[in-house]
Amino acid sequence: MTVDGRLVRGERTRTAVLDQALRLATVNGLDGLSLSQVADALGVSKSGLFAHWRSKQALQLAVIEHARAQWTDEVIKPALRSPRGVRRLWALHDRRLAFYEARVLPGGCFFANANFEFNARPGVIRDRLGVQLDDWMAFLTRLATEAVENGDLRRVDPGPLAFLVESLGVCAVMQAPVLGHDVTFRHARRALLDHLRAVTTDPSILAELS
Amino acid sequence: MTVDGRLVRGERTRTAVLDQALRLATVNGLDGLSLSQVADALGVSKSGLFAHWRSKQALQLAVIEHARAQWTDEVIKPALRSPRGVRRLWALHDRRLAFYEARVLPGGCFFANANFEFNARPGVIRDRLGVQLDDWMAFLTRLATEAVENGDLRRVDPGPLAFLVESLGVCAVMQAPVLGHDVTFRHARRALLDHLRAVTTDPSILAELS
DNA sequence: CTACAAAACGACCGACCGTTCGTAAATATT
DNA sequence: AATATTTACGAACGGTCGGTCGTTTTGTAG
Numbered sequence: 001m002t003v004d005g006r007l008v009r010g011e012r013t014r015t016a017v018l019d020q021a022l023r024l025a026t027v028n029g030l031d032g033l034s035l036s037q038v039a040d041a042l043g044v045s046k047s048g049l050f051a052h053w054r055s056k057q058a059l060q061l062a063v064i065e066h067a068r069a070q071w072t073d074e075v076i077k078p079a080l081r082s083p084r085g086v087r088r089l090w091a092l093h094d095r096r097l098a099f100y101e102a103r104v105l106p107g108g109c110f111f112a113n114a115n116f117e118f119n120a121r122p123g124v125i126r127d128r129l130g131v132q133l134d135d136w137m138a139f140l141t142r143l144a145t146e147a148v149e150n151g152d153l154r155r156v157d158p159g160p161l162a163f164l165v166e167s168l169g170v171c172a173v174m175q176a177p178v179l180g181h182d183v184t185f186r187h188a189r190r191a192l193l194d195h196l197r198a199v200t201t202d203p204s205i206l207a208e209l210s
Numbered sequence: 211m212t213v214d215g216r217l218v219r220g221e222r223t224r225t226a227v228l229d230q231a232l233r234l235a236t237v238n239g240l241d242g243l244s245l246s247q248v249a250d251a252l253g254v255s256k257s258g259l260f261a262h263w264r265s266k267q268a269l270q271l272a273v274i275e276h277a278r279a280q281w282t283d284e285v286i287k288p289a290l291r292s293p294r295g296v297r298r299l300w301a302l303h304d305r306r307l308a309f310y311e312a313r314v315l316p317g318g319c320f321f322a323n324a325n326f327e328f329n330a331r332p333g334v335i336r337d338r339l340g341v342q343l344d345d346w347m348a349f350l351t352r353l354a355t356e357a358v359e360n361g362d363l364r365r366v367d368p369g370p371l372a373f374l375v376e377s378l379g380v381c382a383v384m385q386a387p388v389l390g391h392d393v394t395f396r397h398a399r400r401a402l403l404d405h406l407r408a409v410t411t412d413p414s415i416l417a418e419l420s
Numbered sequence: 421c422t423a424c425a426a427a428a429c430g431a432c433c434g435a436c437c438g439t440t441c442g443t444a445a446a447t448a449t450t
Numbered sequence: 451a452a453t454a455t456t457t458a459c460g461a462a463c464g465g466t467c468g469g470t471c472g473t474t475t476t477g478t479a480g
Contacts, residue, residue, distance in 0.1 A: 013428095026330070027330045029239065029241070029242075029327060031239070031242065032242070034466080034467070035468065035469090044429090045429045045430070046429095046468085046469090047430075047470080048428045050469070051427060056467095106330035107329060108326065112326060113326045113329065115384055115385075116323045116326045116384055117239060119318040119323065119387050119388075120318065121237065121238075130389075134389065137389065155404075157404075160396075160397045160400040163378075163401050164374075164377075164378065167378045167381035167382075167401070170380065170381050171373065171380050174326055174329065174380065175325075175373075177330060178325070178344075179340075179344065187369055187370045190369075191370040191374040194365075194367075194371075194409070195408070198408035198409060199404070223458095244437070246437070254459090255459045255460070256459095256460095257441085257458080257460075257461095260438095261457065265438080266437095
């Protein structure tokens with residue numbers, strides 16, 4: 001929020017806190033997020049954080065929202081510029097991998113980490129992550145359905161196909177730091193390409209893809 | 211370890227501790243594992259744990275080994291009873307899913323959870339998990355290679371295929387608690403079956419599979 | 421310049437953590 | 451039965467955590 005062109009004092013720190021908190025939460029876990037560490041890393045006092053968020057959980061939820069907005073801007077929107085159909089589905093997969101290749105920032109995917117972390121821990125956080133995952137899978141399924149309706153695919157259920165795309169993306173960001181970015185991302189791209197080639201009606205559509 | 215047919219006193223508690231610790235670590239995270247909680251859940255004193263493991267990290271490493279042994283007995287060995295080739299590759303996928311369907315125990319897959327948790331946290335734990343993952347992928351790749359050498363598959367790189375199998379398994383145990391076991395496992399099975407059908411030379415091999 | 425409101429601060433609290441240590445109980449040995 | 455040795459125990463320590471509160475600093479308006 002801006003007033004007269006200048007940043008309100010608290011607003012600048014607000015986004016700075018969310019950036020730092022997202023970074024730390026991605027590395028140490030959303031639950032392992034330490035308010036003390038966030039404050040120290042920014043050179044502000046820990047108690048000052050409670051002026052913006054009433055509790056740690058409130059900050060955690062804000063971090064989730066922050067990550068969601070970032071994901072929308074940097075992955076979903078660019079992918080939607082590709083032509084609808086199989087190529088758009090591939091574009092999303094490619095953008096996702098590129099998103100993690102670009103930033104050498106450690107910690108992998110915040111959402112994947114958080115989902116695994118809260119897999120068996122019911123509560124507000126778990127519910128919020130569940131809604132995000134539901135929306136994301138619905139979006140992927142819609143893309144797969146569009147590809148089928150376009151006549152690009154044959155004999156394919158959109159659900160399992162969306163699940164396959166998601167699986168390759170999730171597993172890639174998990175294995176990349178351990179087994180090496182090069183081989184992991186190559187496998188993730190190659191596996192989906194092989195699959196699409198096998199189920200696409202007109203393979204020439206895929207010729208331009210790497 | 212047994213002496214004269216009777217359990218040494220400490221040994222019974224040792225495996226009980228590892229079972230409980232594995233359960234808690236799967237839910238709360240390997241780093242979120244609390245020695246106090248382990249001791250309380252078993253009705254033993256916290257300080258007594260240090261007689262068996264010199265530190266929390268030592269117990270964490272023992273838990274990893276415990277999980278590995280369990281995984282070998284309940285997933286790998288049964289799958290190896292299937293005939294070599296595509297059917298054995300499918301059997302492993304199926305056994306893995308059945309392993310998590312059978313135990314309604316919450317927390318998903320310990321190894322997946324731990325890998326994501328320590329993705330960006332170098333150290334002894336990270337190294338140990340990395341070796342496990344490396345071995346596991348090598349095993350999967352060997353199964354895929356066998357399927358190719360058997361003549362079951364066409365135009366397929368074993369590496370990406372192994373990566374695909376692993377991806378579907380990992381993602382299934384991540385989504386199952388959130389989106390429901392039924393739809394998630396169905397998608398995980400269907401996606402691999404579709405893929406195998408598309409790349410198998412003799413589809414009749416897959417007829418018997420669900 | 422003064423006065424007011426918002427925001428950041430530092431000190432502090434209770435809770436939980438991993439770890440250590442002296443002691444008591446349980447087992448093994450003579 | 452008495453001794454020696456292993457094993458588990460409870461209390462306590464230092465440290466970090468999330469959260470609270472009174473004070474001081476900062477920015478704004480009259």
